[in-house]
Amino acid sequence: MKVKHLFFLILLFLPFINIQANQHPGLFLTSKGVRDIKASLGKYPQFDKSYNDLKAIADQALSEKMEVPVPKDGGGGYTHEKHKNNYYQMNAAGTMYQLTGNEKYAQFVKDMLMKYAQMYPTLGLHPLVKSEVRGKLFWQTLNDAVWLVHTANAYDCVYNFIDEKDRTFIEKNLFYPMVEFITNGNPSNYATFNKMHNHGTWSTSAVGMIGYAMGNKEMVAKALYGSNKDGKSGFIKQLDVLFSPDGYFTEGPYYQRYSIWPFMTFAQVIQNQQPELNIFQYRDGILQKSVNSVLQCAYNGEFFFLNDALLKTYDTQEIVYAVDIAYKNNPADKQLLDIARQQGSFIVSDEGLATAKAVYQEKIQPFDFKSILLHDGSKGDEGGIGILRTGTENKQTCLTFKGTSHGLSHGHYDKLSIVLYDNGNTILPDYGAVRFLNIEPKSGGNYTKENSTWGMQTIAHNTVTVDNRSDFNGEFKVSGKYHSDINYFESKNPQVQVISGEERNAYPGVVLNRTTALITAKGFEYPVTLDLFKVKSDSVHQLDLPFYYYGQMVMTDIKYQKNTKELKTLGSNNGYQHLWLEATGKTNKSNASFTWVNGNRFYSITTIANENTQFMMTRIGAGDPDFNLRNDPCFMIRQPNVSNHTFVSVIEPHGLYDLSREVTTNFDTNIASVELIRDDESYSVVKLETKNNQSFLFITVNRDFGDSKDRKVLINGKSISFIGNYYFSAYNKLK
């Protein structure tokens, strides 16, 4: 906070940007970096490999016919991929010019820039109308900005090689008009440039980087402080607004991963060009926190699917950039080296070299994937995402609990949803986005229409849907105003970790309250998840709680009828039109269990039921005319006609299924019974009994939260005292 205030003082009294101009390279790669890299070659095999990989890209570029086609195609199409490849090639060749001194690389960059400079003034908006923010080189301005981030770096590398006349030609015909376009052209671009959104970060970084490269203070000022240079928008404001104090990025990990690239790259450029801004210390080191928090949002190297998300691992180049730059600027963080070692590749730059060197010379600390609550909101007061973990490395059990704000335009309508990972596999998934990135025949590589009609809808997630509708009726403007609250988050005791959250606005007159515990206890082979989803209302509703699962159904004690000759959809809108109803069932017992197998382990959900409870087995894939959806199965619990209801479910991994050795153990659930023995405004109390004769009591506080408060709960006439928000114990101790 202190740093922040100081910084704004400096800003107000310093209208001029102090740029280290005429120093080339000096944008991302520095002269010192060039010397160090040359001297280090042959010492760090993985760095050498990255160097050789980059050189191979540059050499390949020089061997090909140079093409700068008139823009035409969408993501994955020819011109799209060509322009993308061109900036990678320029970046590689520019870097290789600096590192080898061979002018053929510089000549390549210059020739290509000249071609772009010749073509650019002739371009109108991109012919493909797929986005409100159409670009010129690409179908959306975003990609034009990405192009410029990479090209600015290439330009800096060959700046001194190009004579002044050609530089002027390039700047006048390409970079100036491109900056004008990104900041003002196409009315929406102005808004995007000044927007608090990952697209805004790419825009400001692009403009700032080419501004530094050309020594243009005006551009840099706009990049840092917004179009009006008043600090109300721009890169610095993005650092204030887009991250919570914990470093959580409000759009979710998929876009945090994507925007971390310009955030860290541009920050490094600022550090090189204006070290007095101390950008990496800004807001208590928010960029460092951001890198760490995005890494925490991964299981087995794969980022969580939260909001719009596709499969991404932390081996991607953007995370290589993030980790190397973060380490260079905070070499005390030895855990980053663990990630860098796993990535096995490095930026060919000062930062990559520093990180590679440390991986070889320093003591690497294992990255601590831990239980953590990442608060959302620029002030950290807009709910958050809770991550509960137990066990080690890739065999961890990991549960995520979403109680955040909406997450801007990429947010999904799933308040209080959970996702479960175990044994290296995804057990209860989040569908993620419906998109085939860069596959042009699939909606031009953009989100398909099913992303709105399915991916974003509440029913697509492991949380309660009320009355067949989505949270906030699926209205972005309404959802954007609210956030869930985290009631409490407890991870001190690794045996019993609990998160509880509440959502009061998703449905008028309905309060949703979910408490989920990850419990390691005698009698269970693996950690079990105890999940209480409490719905309170004055009026009557239908509640659906789906559990999407990966794997093959094994058995259930529910009496069900499967539709074997004809399938119909579960509903007609709000995502229900995308679900085939495969089977329906009831039970006459007070518990129902459903078992499936995933990897070499069995999983059972045991849930409390009554005579009104309806069970449904559904499968995604209806209402999908273009084959855009996956066909994941789901076990869904429906409670019709209730005003107050609490779903209580235990998700239990058990047994072993080893097809190779042909060994099976414990295919059946170990839960003998689940009982909700008290459930009111103050407390919910669950009793669990196992088939191997263990019994447990779990109590959660439902209001007046506080981890040092004294509690006294009356159960069956006996009083239980505890301090804090929850209680868990073997039940026989009560007797």
Place this chain on the structure above:
Amino acid sequence: MKVKHLFFLILLFLPFINIQANQHPGLFLTSKGVRDIKASLGKYPQFDKSYNDLKAIADQALSEKMEVPVPKDGGGGYTHEKHKNNYYQMNAAGTMYQLTGNEKYAQFVKDMLMKYAQMYPTLGLHPLVKSEVRGKLFWQTLNDAVWLVHTANAYDCVYNFIDEKDRTFIEKNLFYPMVEFITNGNPSNYATFNKMHNHGTWSTSAVGMIGYAMGNKEMVAKALYGSNKDGKSGFIKQLDVLFSPDGYFTEGPYYQRYSIWPFMTFAQVIQNQQPELNIFQYRDGILQKSVNSVLQCAYNGEFFFLNDALLKTYDTQEIVYAVDIAYKNNPADKQLLDIARQQGSFIVSDEGLATAKAVYQEKIQPFDFKSILLHDGSKGDEGGIGILRTGTENKQTCLTFKGTSHGLSHGHYDKLSIVLYDNGNTILPDYGAVRFLNIEPKSGGNYTKENSTWGMQTIAHNTVTVDNRSDFNGEFKVSGKYHSDINYFESKNPQVQVISGEERNAYPGVVLNRTTALITAKGFEYPVTLDLFKVKSDSVHQLDLPFYYYGQMVMTDIKYQKNTKELKTLGSNNGYQHLWLEATGKTNKSNASFTWVNGNRFYSITTIANENTQFMMTRIGAGDPDFNLRNDPCFMIRQPNVSNHTFVSVIEPHGLYDLSREVTTNFDTNIASVELIRDDESYSVVKLETKNNQSFLFITVNRDFGDSKDRKVLINGKSISFIGNYYFSAYNKLK
């Protein structure tokens, strides 16, 4: 052949079996082996690991409460898994007694055998009625035999430790009655013991091994030469009948993998006990050939799905046994060491030690996964399976073509079906078996009913189904009489490899003829498959040619309507009741293409169409009340009302889809056109044109096959001459 005749002479004149009795251990582990293993510990880390793994099993066994429960459960159930685990534990403890000299291990084996001996006389048939061949310890006698194979080895190891009185008790109450049961008890057991089937091999091996262990010549004679000791059945006859001269096992690779275990284990025991039988040289070394041929039936370490099959890799213990024993008995075969190295584990025995030592000391030759035709039938004249491969290691393209006999009770009704692997992935799969091995709630771990109604049916495979029926009307007794024929198999030219086969009996009055080529040619990024499926008949039929694919549909130029609100089945029997009809389409062009993405590569099928061709996109999963089926998609071509028709399709891998680096290239097929320019009794001629301006001509001979025959084909008034069965060339060369 020479060895075989000689052997039978010996047999006829030698009514007595010459057993190396009183030598314990001497069955599988030998005294020399024990000395060698002791001396080698610490020298070969992977062998040490296998030793320690086995010791851990033995130590774990000793630390547990010993349980020999009354049999009750099916596969995967408690008593089933317990009895299975018991034989593994006895085997481990017996071996460890020999290798450590510590009597606690021997005591364990003895105690457990005593328990079995006490219980066995009290047992009736297993209470679960799931098999015609019910066992006593297990639900099927097969597993009783497997139990005895392992236990015989354990008994041999502790033979001298147990005093004679207890040995007599064990033999009298357990082994003798068990042998009696396996050979005669439960009327079906006699048939199985004398059957040419993998169950027969387990039975003869079990009886033979315990016979050798107890020094009982009668048992050994029956095991080797059948119940009547006349050589008309028994282990030796199985070697004659179950393998083709190439070593192909008629049930297919899944059961070859399973039966190779008793085949090789019992053979090693025979070698140790009666070296004069030269068992590993029998029938020109059929056992060695069998090991090599089963290894050839794998892609990326996974065995082909042919007939009843589940996923199995060659890391399984049975293949470890096969490879180690094969290597010990033929140390010239250095390619086996490549597999052993990949397996990374060894039998703790003479054979395992010899192999481990060689892996460390000898020059390993890469196992040559090559194009090969494995003939079926004991004389090698009942068709076969063709395997075409190109490229290296795990990126090979591999096509399998099934033209075999039925494959006994585990055979499927899919004559002339193909499967395609590429880029490390399965592209066009074979469904395999519908079974959840060892998962008791799933039909007791046995085949589910959908295995017959779906898995075995013709429509479940990538081949033509005529008139909505299955080959041979799905009648095993009929299908078992016939086999397809391989017309020709050409793999000399790695650029153009071709297999052609014919089936004349699957449908009365219909001849099926398929010719499939794997072609590497200029203009294509990767090898393409050219597939001609020619159907000839005097009457009119409906023909369905499905291509099951793994991956996500990307695009098609077919005009199709997808069923988005309701799904119905494609038919009501012969497997059609298990297919949901997702979409139907037509084209008004002469070619239709269908593209999907799998892994990081795109795949297109381009097929010749006319105005009558119907296209269907289906998905497995209908008619499945118990959630037993997967939900794989399929692209199906239907030609109604034809008497003579040739399906011509090109299956083309293309482009790159790298989601991590966000790079896409060539998502569209490169095929501009496919034309069938001549198609008659003698020749079929296909012309291919690519979008990058290549054109090719492919000719296959349809009769009078012969690879040195001169051919002259008239095409568009021009004559093409070639020698052999096929012709492939760039088309412009013709002009």
